[in-house]
Amino acid sequence: MQNIAPKLTHEQYEKNFAEIKPALSPAAAIAEANRCLYCYDSPCTKACPTHIDIPAFIKKIATRNMKGSAKTILESNWVALTCAKACPVAVLCEGACVFNAKSEPPIEIGLLQRYAMDEYFSSGMPALFTKAPAAGKSVGIIGSGPAGLACAAELALHGVEAIIYEAKDIPGGLDTWGIAPYKVRKEDSLKEVGLIESLGVTIKTGIKIGTNLQVDELLSKHDALFLGIGLGESHELAIEGENTPGVIGALQFIADVKREDWQNVVVGKRVAVIGAGNTAIDAATEARRLGAEQVLIVYRRSQHEMPAYGFEFDLAKTDGVQFYFLSAPVKVLGTESVTGLKCIKMELGEPDKQGRRSPKPVPGSEFILELDMVIKSIGQQTNAAFLQQLQDVVIESGKVVVDDVTYQTGNPKIFAGGDCINGGKEVVNAAYDGKRAALGIIQFLLG
Amino acid sequence: MADLSINCAGIKSPNPFWLASAPPSNSAYQNCKAFEEGWGGTVWKTIGEPVMNVCNRYGGLDYNGQKLMGLNNIELISDRDIAVNLKEMAETKKMWPDRAVIASLMVESDRQVWHDIVKRTVDTGVDGIELNYGCPHGMSERGMGSAVGQVPEYCQMITEWVTEVSTIPVLVKLTPNIGNIQGPARAAKKGGAHGISLINTINSIMGVNLDTFETFPSVEGKGGHGGLAGPIVKPIALNLLSQVAIDKEVNLPISGIGGISNWRDAAEFILLGANSVQVCTAVMHYGFRIIKDMTEGLSNWMDEKGFTSLDQVRGKALHRIDDFGNLNLLFKSVARIDQKKCIHCNLCYIACNDGAHQCIDLSQENGVSKTVVREEDCVGCDLCSIVCPVENCIEMVRIDDGAQHKTWNSLMSDFKAQNESLSWEKLREFQKKHGIEIH
Numbered sequence: 001m002q003n004i005a006p007k008l009t010h011e012q013y014e015k016n017f018a019e020i021k022p023a024l025s026p027a028a029a030i031a032e033a034n035r036c037l038y039c040y041d042s043p044c045t046k047a048c049p050t051h052i053d054i055p056a057f058i059k060k061i062a063t064r065n066m067k068g069s070a071k072t073i074l075e076s077n078w079v080a081l082t083c084a085k086a087c088p089v090a091v092l093c094e095g096a097c098v099f100n101a102k103s104e105p106p107i108e109i110g111l112l113q114r115y116a117m118d119e120y121f122s123s124g125m126p127a128l129f130t131k132a133p134a135a136g137k138s139v140g141i142i143g144s145g146p147a148g149l150a151c152a153a154e155l156a157l158h159g160v161e162a163i164i165y166e167a168k169d170i171p172g173g174l175d176t177w178g179i180a181p182y183k184v185r186k187e188d189s190l191k192e193v194g195l196i197e198s199l200g201v202t203i204k205t206g207i208k209i210g211t212n213l214q215v216d217e218l219l220s221k222h223d224a225l226f227l228g229i230g231l232g233e234s235h236e237l238a239i240e241g242e243n244t245p246g247v248i249g250a251l252q253f254i255a256d257v258k259r260e261d262w263q264n265v266v267v268g269k270r271v272a273v274i275g276a277g278n279t280a281i282d283a284a285t286e287a288r289r290l291g292a293e294q295v296l297i298v299y300r301r302s303q304h305e306m307p308a309y310g311f312e313f314d315l316a317k318t319d320g321v322q323f324y325f326l327s328a329p330v331k332v333l334g335t336e337s338v339t340g341l342k343c344i345k346m347e348l349g350e351p352d353k354q355g356r357r358s359p360k361p362v363p364g365s366e367f368i369l370e371l372d373m374v375i376k377s378i379g380q381q382t383n384a385a386f387l388q389q390l391q392d393v394v395i396e397s398g399k400v401v402v403d404d405v406t407y408q409t410g411n412p413k414i415f416a417g418g419d420c421i422n423g424g425k426e427v428v429n430a431a432y433d434g435k436r437a438a439l440g441i442i443q444f445l446l447g
Numbered sequence: 448m449a450d451l452s453i454n455c456a457g458i459k460s461p462n463p464f465w466l467a468s469a470p471p472s473n474s475a476y477q478n479c480k481a482f483e484e485g486w487g488g489t490v491w492k493t494i495g496e497p498v499m500n501v502c503n504r505y506g507g508l509d510y511n512g513q514k515l516m517g518l519n520n521i522e523l524i525s526d527r528d529i530a531v532n533l534k535e536m537a538e539t540k541k542m543w544p545d546r547a548v549i550a551s552l553m554v555e556s557d558r559q560v561w562h563d564i565v566k567r568t569v570d571t572g573v574d575g576i577e578l579n580y581g582c583p584h585g586m587s588e589r590g591m592g593s594a595v596g597q598v599p600e601y602c603q604m605i606t607e608w609v610t611e612v613s614t615i616p617v618l619v620k621l622t623p624n625i626g627n628i629q630g631p632a633r634a635a636k637k638g639g640a641h642g643i644s645l646i647n648t649i650n651s652i653m654g655v656n657l658d659t660f661e662t663f664p665s666v667e668g669k670g671g672h673g674g675l676a677g678p679i680v681k682p683i684a685l686n687l688l689s690q691v692a693i694d695k696e697v698n699l700p701i702s703g704i705g706g707i708s709n710w711r712d713a714a715e716f717i718l719l720g721a722n723s724v725q726v727c728t729a730v731m732h733y734g735f736r737i738i739k740d741m742t743e744g745l746s747n748w749m750d751e752k753g754f755t756s757l758d759q760v761r762g763k764a765l766h767r768i769d770d771f772g773n774l775n776l777l778f779k780s781v782a783r784i785d786q787k788k789c790i791h792c793n794l795c796y797i798a799c800n801d802g803a804h805q806c807i808d809l810s811q812e813n814g815v816s817k818t819v820v821r822e823e824d825c826v827g828c829d830l831c832s833i834v835c836p837v838e839n840c841i842e843m844v845r846i847d848d849g850a851q852h853k854t855w856n857s858l859m860s861d862f863k864a865q866n867e868s869l870s871w872e873k874l875r876e877f878q879k880k881h882g883i884e885i886h
Contacts, residue, residue, distance in 0.1 A: 034512040037836050040797035041809065041816055062511065101790035102837060 001246050002337050003269035003372045005291040013262035016289035017181045020315070021085070021111065029115040033062035036107045039098055044109060047096035050077040050432045054093055058112055070120035071128040073113060078150040078435065079192050081121070082175045083428045084114035085184045088278075088309050092428070121191045125198060132159035137445045140165060140222035142209055145173020146427045147418030148228030149196045150434030151441070156199040158442050163222070165207040173230060174419075175427060177255040180282040182289070186258055215389050219413060224441050227393075227400060227409070227416035228434060231380035231424055237274060241332030250275075250283040250377035257286050268372030270294045272341050274329055276301075280377035281312040281321075287375070288319045295321045296369060300328040300346045300359045328359065330366065332374055341369045380424060390414060399423050406440030407433060415441050449749035450756045451742060453487070455722040456642030456700040457616040458575040460487035460547035462742050463713065463757060467704050467725035468493050468551035468577060468620070469676075470522060471735070475535035479542065484735040485742055488547025489539075490644075490702075490725060493524035493579045494532040495553040495564065496591065506653030506663035506673065517679035518728045519653045521664055521671075523585045524553050529564070537571040547723075549618070552609075553579040553591050556601065561608040575615050577702075578606065578640075580631065581622040581647020583674050593647065596622035599634035606638025618702060620644035623680075623687055632691045636699055643691055644702040644725065646684045648674025677728040681706030685719055689768045692720025709737070710744030717757060718764035772856035777881055779847040780827040782807075782820045788840035791816045795831035795841060803830045804886065822846070824886060851881065 008016070024032060036058040044054040053072050060069035073080045089095070089110040097106030120126075138161040141148045149172075152162035170176055172189035179189075197203060207213050218225055234249030236242060246268060256265045267290040273280045276299035287295045297316065299306060302325045306313065316323075326346045333340035345365035348357035382398040392411035394401040400409060400416045407415045417433025419425065451462040465488035466472040466481055473492040481489060500523055508517035525532055533550075540548045550568045554560045568576055580602055582592030595601045602619070610617050619635035621628060623646040632643055650672045653663040662670040684705020691697050703721025707713050708729040716724050729737055754760050784795065784807075796818045799807040806824035810817050820831070832841035858877060859869065867873055878885065 031512045037792050037794065039792040039794065041793050043791060043816075046814075098790040098792045098836075 001266060001268055001372055002334070002339055005267045005269050005293065007263055008291050010262075013290075017260075017262070019085075020182045023118060024108070024111045024115050026115075029061055029112060030064075032108050032112060033058045036062075037098060043096035043098060044093040044107075047092045048076075049092070049426070049428045050083075050435070052076040052080070052093075052113070054109055054113075057116055058107065058109070061112060061116055066116065066119045066123070067126060067128065069116040073116055074120075074128060076435075077428065077431050078153040078196060079146045079175060079189075079427060079431045080113060081117040081188050081192055082146065082179070082184050083431065084110050084117055085188065086175075086179045087426060087428050088311070090311055091309060121195075125195055129157055129199070131157055131200065134161070135159040135446055137161065137223045138163065138221070139224045139226060139441055139445075140218045141226045141228060142218075143167075143173055143228035143230060143418075144171035144193065144203055144205075145228055145230055145418060145430060146175050147230075147430040147434035147437070148173065148226065149175075149192065149201075150431045151226045151228060151415075151417065151438045152201040152434075153196045153199055154435050154438030155441065156196075156201050158438070158446075160442060160445065162201045164201060164203040165209055165213065165218070166203055166205045167208040169205055171203050171205055173228070177258050178251060178279075179258075179427075180254070180286055181258060181260060182285075186260060210386055210389055223413070223445055225414045226434075226437055226441065227387075227390075227414065227420055228418050228430070229383050229386065229416075230419040232383040233381050234376045235379045235381055237329055237332075237376055237378065239329055239331055241334065244332045244334050244338050245336070246334065246338030246372060247332055247374045247376065250279050250375050251380065253283050253375050254279070254286060257290070262290065265290055267292050268338070270296075270369075270371045271373040271375060272296045272298050272329075272369055272371050273375045273377050274298050275377035275379070276306040276308050276323070276325075277377060277379070278308050278312050280375075281308045281316045283375045283377050284316050284321045285319045287373075288321060292373075295319075296324055296371075297321055298324045298327050298329060298341070298343060298369070300326065301357070302326055302348060305348075305356050324369075326359065327367075328361065329374075333368065338371055338374055340371050341374060343367055343369060380419075383420065387420075397423070402437075403440070405436075406443060407437035408440055408444065412444070415444075449746045449754055451487075451746060451749075453723055453757055455547075455702055456575070456618060458488070458547045458549060458618075458642075458723075460723065461545055462487035462745075463717065463721075463723045464488070464738055464741050465490055465547060465549070465702065465723050465725045466730065467727040468549075468579065469727035469731075470520075471727060471730040473525060473527075475539045477735075478535075478539050478548070481730075481735045481738070482539075482543045482546050485738040486546070486735065488549065488574075488723065490549040490551050490577050491532065491536055491573075493551040493553045493582070494527075494529050495524055495579075496555060496586070496589070498523040498526050498585070500526050501666045503664045503666060506670075508653055508675075508677070508679065515677055515728065515732050517651075517653070517675050517677040518731065519651050519664070519673040519675045520648070521584050521666075521673040524551075524579065524582065529567070533567055533571050536568075536573050540572050540574070547575070548573045549575040549577050551577045551579050551620070553582070553586060556590060556595070556605060558608045561605060562612050565609050565612050569612075569614055573615065575618060575641075576609065576613055577618040577620050577644055578609060579620050579647070580605075581620045581645075583622060583624050583648060583650045584672060593622035593624055596620075596631050596647070597625050599630040602631045603634035603638040606635050606640050610639030616641040618642040618644045620647055620704075621687075621691075622647045623683060623705075624650050628687045628690050629694045629697065632694060632697045632699075636697050640699065642700040642702060642722070643697065644704060645691060646680070646687050646705045648676045649680055649683065651675035676706065678706045678708055681712060681715075685715060688716060688721060689719045689765065692762060692765055693768055710741045710748065713741060713745055714748060714760070715764075717760050718762070719768075720762040720765050722757075722761065770856075772859075773854050775852050775854060776858065777847060777851040777853050778845070780843045780845045781822045781825040782827070782829070782831050783822075783842050783844050784818055784820060784831075785840050785842065786817070788837050789818065790837055790840075791818075792836060793818060794834045794836065798830050798834045803828050807831060853877075853881075
């Protein structure tokens with residue numbers, strides 16, 4: 001790399017990656033819990049993709065029934081600590097809180113859920129659920145991300161053997177590897193992995209299906225399979241110079257950061273992130289916090305079309321990230337390593353099928369950004385190579401097609417959920433899919 | 448600016464706010480500090496029999512994170528010598544001639560002993576005497592405090608002993624721990640009292656520790672009933688105040704006590720007939736400084752309402768107190784929900800459905816819940832508007848034309864005149880005639 005960002009002190013890294021939303025003290029949690037109106041048929045519960053009974057778990061915090069509070073949460077969501085910290089609550093539960101309509105601050109649902117889960121884990125994860133007797137069925141789960149974990153937990157509770165196959169050395173999928181460390185630390189995700197293992201779920205790491213274990217073997221060994229494989233690599237930019245050293249996928253970069261070995265993550269002095277989704281924002285702010293002096297976000301549409309949430313945009317701006325809207329990369333410059341990015345100005349044309357105005361290049365408007373590193377963050381590819389090995393599993397628009405209710409794919413023995421069926425949504429959506437798919441599998445296996 | 452001064456049974460003070468006989472009025476230091484802050488008077492912490500206190504003395508009741516909804520105590524009367532207290536009273540009165548200093552007394556039920564302490568008290572130059580017939584703990588077991596207040600005969604007898612030697616006004620402070628407050632109030636009147644103070648604290652146990660099973664307050668793991676005060680007792684105090692205030696056989700000035708925390712509470716007490724008002728728990732929680740808002744707020748409210756003196760306010764709500772049998776059975780109101788103000792918490796729905804008469808329908812409109820009152824089924828109970836967290840979102844709207852008036856008492860008279868006795872059939876007949884259907 002041409003110019004590597006100067007290394008920071010250990011203290012500075014820890015400060016930069018410290019939680020941006022600290023936990024509530026017990027007194028603050030109880031005060032906030034008491035502020036909850038305890039709505040009936042509450043809008044927050046409806047807004048939560050896993051439909052946690054939010055007023056119920058909050059009232060249990062108020063009465064110090066902490067075990068009951070954790071149980072209410074886990075009944076709906078098996079990765080509730082990660083969700084408490086990573087969910088875009090402003091557009092989900094807290095956005096739906098009735099206090100908004102009263103022009104009062106909404107209840108801090110995310111922080112309260114986190115409080116309940118922190119208490120649960122720090123009290124040694126007391127058993128909350130009774131497992132059904134063994135049903136004599138076994139399900140293989142590919143991927144230990146939130147969908148796979150939720151599916152496994154639910155199956156285990158119903159007496160169905162659940163074995164998770166994870167390609168990486170450490171489980172948790174994107175919960176472990178894909179969320180900015182100032183929101184969720186690896187250890188948070190691993191606590192939830194521990195909880196799910198405590199229900200009798202086996203997780204086999206370092207197993208890459210199709211490489212050191214074949215799909216056919218899995219299909220013969222298990223009565224059903226669940227695909228919680230997420231998506232694949234970051235999308236190609238499809239421009240000249242893309243393979244120049246110093247060009248990296250956002251997910252790879254974020255996963256490198258999540259090793260929490262800050263000193264050894266390579267980051268350029270000047271970095272451009274291509275794309276303006278929430279992952280792009282994560283990559284950009286993380287690059288800044290690792291010490292990059294200048295971080296740019298290059299996005300071909302305008303701020304109005306930007307997929308990132310408003311609060312993520314605000315965070316990036318607070319971190320000093322600069323935005324180049326209506327700008328598209330044309331060519332990565334540099335031979336040995338990235339030296340710059342040639343871009344072109346864009347203008348917005350007619351709305352496309354989804355109603356988003358499509359950008360068109362402005363002839364002769366090329367400009368050059370001098371850079372040391374380019375991070376690609378324009379979405380992830382489908383895991384096509386793997387999915388093609390699965391007979392009768394249908395893929396449409398890059399998504400595995402499943403039944404809305406049962407989550408069954410075209411192959412009756414194979415179910416799927418999470419990013420691989422929705423094209424990339426929140427952890428909470430994957431958690432819901434995994435749980436629902438488990439119920440679909442149970443219905444399929446046990447009737 | 449409204450005139451806040453009062454004359455309660457001959458005891459004058461520049462405003463109606465007195466410290467109640469309690470820990471905040473224990474010493475000259477405290478009473479003088481209170482006067483500096485602006486308090487109109489003080490009822491000095493009760494002096495009398497030798498006592499010895501324990502620790503702990505207080506139990507607090509919090510509600511949903513709100514501290515001190517109630518405060519209970521097992522502290523006794525002053526544990527300082529009578530002579531010290533009387534000396535400080537004399538000095539304090541001399542320093543603050545425009546403020547009311549009232550001595551609260553409690554001694555054993557002996558005529559001579561009462562005569563002695565009353566004379567010594569009068570000699571200090573204080574403005575009045577309050578007889579503590581209310582303490583429900585510690586002293587009552589020794590035949591004093593509420594043990595006197597609960598027996599009208601004792602009440603009258605001791606009041607007589609006091610008034611036969613006192614040359615200054617005598618107030619009698621009553622206990623709420625009794626079935627009918629009018630009994631001891633009338634007895635006090637017969638004994639020659641010049642005014643009534645009420646209420647003293649309410650017998651209570653504040654709670655049980657779920658780990659140790661100790662009750663609160665706990666003295667080395669043991670406890671028992673203590674006297675409850677604070678905001679939580681206000682409704683009880685207002686009721687007992689009104690009962691004495693409307694009793695023509697009593698007809699004495701009243702010093703209102705019980706959960707008064709601010710000027711709003713005070714105004715309510717005065718509207719129900721109180722002359723002065725006494726405060727303890729709010730001072731124990733926040734200090735004497737609360738008096739500033741109390742006097743200013745009361746004065747501003749009086750200005751807004753066009754009152755120039757408290758005489759114009761006193762008892763103004765009393766005519767509204769009546770027996771249930773005199774309430775109009777044909778007054779009909781129903782709840783109406785302002786859909787524009789509704790925040791969709793649905794608390795009105797669940798309260799009505801589970802706790803009342805199932806007359807609010809919950810439906811979904813464009814993914815948002817909607818609550819609508821079925822007016823033909825609404826009994827006008829007001830529960831929904833009470834639970835609604837949005838001000839003025841649910842309004843109780845009168846729907847009868849106001850022409851019809853029939854009370855239970857007059858209905859019973861009608862039946863009697865027709866030589867009929869009360870029966871479900873007769874009642875249904877009456878209801879049917881007026882279009883009232885019970886679901």
